[in-house]
Amino acid sequence: MSFEMFVQHLFNALTLGSLYGLVAIGYTMVYGILRLINFAHGDIFMLGAYFVFFGVTLTKIPWGIAIILAVAASAVCGIVIDRIAYRPLRDAPRISALISAIGVSFFIENLSLVIFTGLPKPVYQPEWLVEIISFGNVRILPLALIVPAIAFALVGGLLWVVYRTKPGLAMRSISKDIETTRLMGVSVDKIIALTFGLGSALAAASGIMWALRYPQIHPFMGVFPGFKAFIAAVLGGIGSIQGAMVGGMLLGLIEIMAVAFFPALSGYRDAFAFILLIVILLMKPTGLMGEKLEEKV
Amino acid sequence: MKTKETPRYLVPSLVAVALLALFIWWANSHLDNYKIQVLNLIAINSILALSLNLIYGFTGMFSLGHAGFMAIGAYVSSLLILPQVQKDMIYIIQPLAWPFSVLQAPFFVAVLAGGLAAALLGLLIAIPVLRLGGDYLGIATLGFAEIIRVVFTNLTPVTNGALGLKGIPDYANLWWNFGWCLLTLFFMIRLVNSNFGNVLKAIRDDEVAARAMGINTFKYRVVSFSIGAFFAGIGGALMASLVTTIDPKMFGFLLTFNVLMIVVAGGLGSLTGSILGSAVITVLLEWLRFVENPVDIGSFHLEGIPGMRMVIFSLLLILIILFRREGLMGMRELSWDAILRRFSRGGETR
Amino acid sequence: MSERAPVLETKDVTIRFGGLTAVSNFNIAVPRGGIVGLIGPNGAGKTTCFNIITGFYKPTKGEVLLEGKPITGLPPHKVCEAGIARTFQNIRLFYNETVLQNVMIGGFVRQKSHWWMHPLMIPSCTREEKDLRDRAMALLESVGLDNVADETSNSLPYGAQRRLEIARALATKPKFLLLDEPAAGMNPQESQELMAFIKKIRTDFDLTILLIEHDMKVVMGVCEYIWVLDYRILIAEGNPEQIRSNPRVIEAYLGEEATQNA
Numbered sequence: 001m002s003f004e005m006f007v008q009h010l011f012n013a014l015t016l017g018s019l020y021g022l023v024a025i026g027y028t029m030v031y032g033i034l035r036l037i038n039f040a041h042g043d044i045f046m047l048g049a050y051f052v053f054f055g056v057t058l059t060k061i062p063w064g065i066a067i068i069l070a071v072a073a074s075a076v077c078g079i080v081i082d083r084i085a086y087r088p089l090r091d092a093p094r095i096s097a098l099i100s101a102i103g104v105s106f107f108i109e110n111l112s113l114v115i116f117t118g119l120p121k122p123v124y125q126p127e128w129l130v131e132i133i134s135f136g137n138v139r140i141l142p143l144a145l146i147v148p149a150i151a152f153a154l155v156g157g158l159l160w161v162v163y164r165t166k167p168g169l170a171m172r173s174i175s176k177d178i179e180t181t182r183l184m185g186v187s188v189d190k191i192i193a194l195t196f197g198l199g200s201a202l203a204a205a206s207g208i209m210w211a212l213r214y215p216q217i218h219p220f221m222g223v224f225p226g227f228k229a230f231i232a233a234v235l236g237g238i239g240s241i242q243g244a245m246v247g248g249m250l251l252g253l254i255e256i257m258a259v260a261f262f263p264a265l266s267g268y269r270d271a272f273a274f275i276l277l278i279v280i281l282l283m284k285p286t287g288l289m290g291e292k293l294e295e296k297v
Numbered sequence: 298m299k300t301k302e303t304p305r306y307l308v309p310s311l312v313a314v315a316l317l318a319l320f321i322w323w324a325n326s327h328l329d330n331y332k333i334q335v336l337n338l339i340a341i342n343s344i345l346a347l348s349l350n351l352i353y354g355f356t357g358m359f360s361l362g363h364a365g366f367m368a369i370g371a372y373v374s375s376l377l378i379l380p381q382v383q384k385d386m387i388y389i390i391q392p393l394a395w396p397f398s399v400l401q402a403p404f405f406v407a408v409l410a411g412g413l414a415a416a417l418l419g420l421l422i423a424i425p426v427l428r429l430g431g432d433y434l435g436i437a438t439l440g441f442a443e444i445i446r447v448v449f450t451n452l453t454p455v456t457n458g459a460l461g462l463k464g465i466p467d468y469a470n471l472w473w474n475f476g477w478c479l480l481t482l483f484f485m486i487r488l489v490n491s492n493f494g495n496v497l498k499a500i501r502d503d504e505v506a507a508r509a510m511g512i513n514t515f516k517y518r519v520v521s522f523s524i525g526a527f528f529a530g531i532g533g534a535l536m537a538s539l540v541t542t543i544d545p546k547m548f549g550f551l552l553t554f555n556v557l558m559i560v561v562a563g564g565l566g567s568l569t570g571s572i573l574g575s576a577v578i579t580v581l582l583e584w585l586r587f588v589e590n591p592v593d594i595g596s597f598h599l600e601g602i603p604g605m606r607m608v609i610f611s612l613l614l615i616l617i618i619l620f621r622r623e624g625l626m627g628m629r630e631l632s633w634d635a636i637l638r639r640f641s642r643g644g645e646t647r
Numbered sequence: 648m649s650e651r652a653p654v655l656e657t658k659d660v661t662i663r664f665g666g667l668t669a670v671s672n673f674n675i676a677v678p679r680g681g682i683v684g685l686i687g688p689n690g691a692g693k694t695t696c697f698n699i700i701t702g703f704y705k706p707t708k709g710e711v712l713l714e715g716k717p718i719t720g721l722p723p724h725k726v727c728e729a730g731i732a733r734t735f736q737n738i739r740l741f742y743n744e745t746v747l748q749n750v751m752i753g754g755f756v757r758q759k760s761h762w763w764m765h766p767l768m769i770p771s772c773t774r775e776e777k778d779l780r781d782r783a784m785a786l787l788e789s790v791g792l793d794n795v796a797d798e799t800s801n802s803l804p805y806g807a808q809r810r811l812e813i814a815r816a817l818a819t820k821p822k823f824l825l826l827d828e829p830a831a832g833m834n835p836q837e838s839q840e841l842m843a844f845i846k847k848i849r850t851d852f853d854l855t856i857l858l859i860e861h862d863m864k865v866v867m868g869v870c871e872y873i874w875v876l877d878y879r880i881l882i883a884e885g886n887p888e889q890i891r892s893n894p895r896v897i898e899a900y901l902g903e904e905a906t907q908n909a
Contacts, residue, residue: 035432036432037432037435037436085615085619088619089618089619092622094431094432095359095431095432095435096618096622098359098432098435099557099561099614099618100614100615100618100619102554102557102614103611103612103614103615103618104611104615105611106551106554106607106610106611106614107608107611107612107615110604110605110607110608110610110611111608113604113607114604114605114608227439227443230436231440234436267447267450267451268447268448268451270443270447271443271444271447271448274440274441274443274444274447275440275444277436277437277440278425278426278437278440278441278444281426281429281433281436281437282425282426282428285429285433483766484766487765487766487768488762488765488766490765491762491765491766491772491776492751492752492754492755492758492776492779493755493762493765495744495748495751495752495755496752496755498741498743498744498748499741499744499752501743502741502742502743502744503739503740503741503742505703505739506735506739506740506741507741507752508703508722508723508724508727509701509703509723509724509727509732509733509735509739510724510727510732510752510753510755510756510815510816510819511724511727511728511755511756511757511819512724512752512755512756513722513724514724517762520762566743628743
């Protein structure tokens with residue numbers, strides 16, 4: 001493989017990894033607080049992309065505004081889902097909430113199928129985003145630079161919220177001990193809603209950027225990225241935001257590089273993530289950067 | 298609680314089986330193909346629900362990998378009953394690998410082989426994965442099911458890859474399906490009503506206490522998982538023969554979701570619930586077809602045209618989990634005891 | 648203390664969790680057929696010792712011997728198989744099962760049939776299941792719960808649940824029985840009955856019994872020998888009189904003894 005090809009693959013991996021990482025953060029935050037795998041998270045990713053699509057084609061609002069509104073709308077969706085489908089089950093056995101999440105995920109996917117139809121929709125791509133830039137023999141899309149930049153900016157912003165604000169402190173406190181936090185007067189439900197909101201916003205941003213990179217959207221576009229992002233979260237250490245980003249990058253790298261070096265394996269591309277998951281769960285379930293979330297016996 | 302298997306109730310049970318046989322005989326000559334198809338689906342879904350219920354409802358292991366076991370059962374069985382001519386015809390990209398190209402078996406053996414192959418895989422998966430708890434187990438088993446699916450899509454010399462298998466002999470009629478269903482039910486009843494069955498429930502209820510009472514919980518979870526995988530393989534094998542066409546895409550998470558739905562709706566931890574749930578959900582799924590669009594129902598529902606049907610379906614699951622988590626039967630069973638008590642006033646108390 | 652070989656011995660058992668030493672140099676030797684007690688203020692490490700003996704924790708140092716044979720580090724189910732049964736501080740019944748089923752589950756460890764025998768209707772298995780059921784009913788009779796055999800265990804009142812837990816432990820045919828605060832939540836009348844019950848099962852089932860208990864009346868009334876744990880180490884051992892008048896023990900319990908007069 002030529003050096004130029006390698007660099008191009010690297011940028012691809014960076015982009016893909018950033019997108020996985022952004023979604024992974026939402027999974028890791030919710031799991032850290034509620035010990036719940038939010039199956040519906042990948043579908044927020046999809047909704048973000050569709051909201052932009054409809055914002056632009058139906059209402060003719062400027063593309064940039066549409067993005068902001070879409071992200072906000074997705075955040076609201078995440079909060080609503082928690083309120084309706086997860087909050088009533090806070091005291092139920094954990095698996096109940098998980099089953100509810102699975103139900104919500106299927107519901108959103110199929111409702112989208114009914115409303116948007118399964119026909120993939122083309123996404124508006126501003127020219128400047130898809131005009132190829134060249135560095136010598138290396139040719140990349142501007143997206144390959146912008147996506148990681150935005151991703152890291154968003155993560156930076158999130159980390160600022162989590163580590164430098166009171167609500168962020170409350171979030172961290174809840175993930176350590178929810179009962180004590182409640183006893184200290186924190187409105188736990190509001191903080192949980194905030195967590196869902198932030199995570200969903202990031203997932204929506206990721207979905208929107210994904211749609212710019214792979215400009216065909218369809219109702220099930222969030223399924224595999226969702227699974228893989230969750231695996232990335234586990235890889236990086238469930239409960240750790242930085243870990244989720246690291247895990248996402250690593251997963252993106254593995255996926256792109258494995259197929260780049262062994263093209264015969266391209267059919268198995270989707271299986272890599274799952275194989276990786278099994279391996280991590282067996283060897284180091286706490287992931288690369290995570291803490292033990294032990295059950296008290 | 299005495300249930301259908303206690304010798305005292307041998308006669309009522311045999312009568313019930315005879316009635317079922319009579320009904321099947323009648324149905325074969327009097328019902329149209331569509332209704333027969335639905336009955337076939339009910340039987341097969343019952344087997345699938347019973348197998349998942351054993352793993353999840355009775356032993357407490359949240360496994361999302363059922364589609365993977367079904368896939369194994371379906372492919373192994375189909376490869377054994379496909380006539381040579383058909384094999385030559387459908388393997389157009391790469392010829393079928395040896396020994397599959399020469400192996401043939403009668404239907405009963407093929408289905409059994411499907412079950413055994415699935416059980417073997419279940420055993421292999423269980424040993425590393427059952428150490429994980431709760432939701433991680435769900436994701437890991439889901440992961441394995443997806444890996445199986447991807448492997449089948451790529452293993453063209455064996456599975457014919459994405460093209461799948463066509464023209465599978467349709468041996469799976471009412472007699473075979475309900476026959477296997479009765480066999481499964483009998484096995485499950487005997488298993489669940491023995492002390493071993495109590496032990497599985499104990500593992501579900503309080504693993505720490507179970508271990509303190511001398512129970513090797515890991516070993517028996519593996520056993521339960523493998524038995525569940527076996528019957529899932531049987532169900533998959535029968536399904537393949539029923540729909541005569543299979544491909545890897547069929548065995549995705551949606552398939553597991555449907556079985557999970559039946560088990561939850563029927564009642565986790567109730568064998569009766571799984572049978573009832575299967576009947577109710579299968580009929581509901583078919584009935585819902587008319588709610589959306591009249592559609593040719595030659596192929597079976599899970600290959601499905603998605604639409605309002607699934608929207609209502611998933612909404613139903615959410616509602617059940619939110620408002621009636623125990624489903625139809627909870628953990629209760631329908632037993633001859635209970636039936637007789639209802640019919641004789643002031644029946645004897647146990 | 649009798650000269651007979653001890654049923655259970657622990658030798659210098661120590662356990663550390665991370666940086667914290669939860670129990671240090673735990674040394675006891677329980678004579679066959681004795682009823683003995685392990686007492687100490689809350690948090691002293693008593694249940695931790697139980698968890699080590701029953702295999703739930705592996706000690707960092709030291710040995711546990713059952714009838715002279717080492718069982719250190721064996722998993723809990725093997726420890727039970729070897730002959731040690733226990734009850735739990737917070738009752739751990741199988742709450743979705745009936746009273747009878749709970750006891751039968753206790754009897755599983757002594758069953759010879761395999762899981763596949765019942766579905767195949769093998770006669771020896773059917774017979775064994777019936778015998779187990781009869782034995783379980785007999786055990787329920789001895790604790791006075793045979794009339795509620797088919798009730799779900801979570802419908803029983805608290806005291807009955809404790810008795811059921813003991814019956815379940817007895818079903819495992821133990822040589823050595825660990826009772827973790829069996830008198831917790833009982834009124835004086837129930838405690839008296841419990842004391843008589845413990846003495847009775849010791850004789851009827853040929854047991855050696857070690858109990859953790861806070862109720863001093865029960866401890867002094869039923870234990871023949873007592874070990875005292877405070878802040879994770881043994882501070883005293885002896886018969887009830889010796890313990891009652893031991894200044895270190897009194898000091899450890901200061902405040903607690905004021906409310907439970909020995």
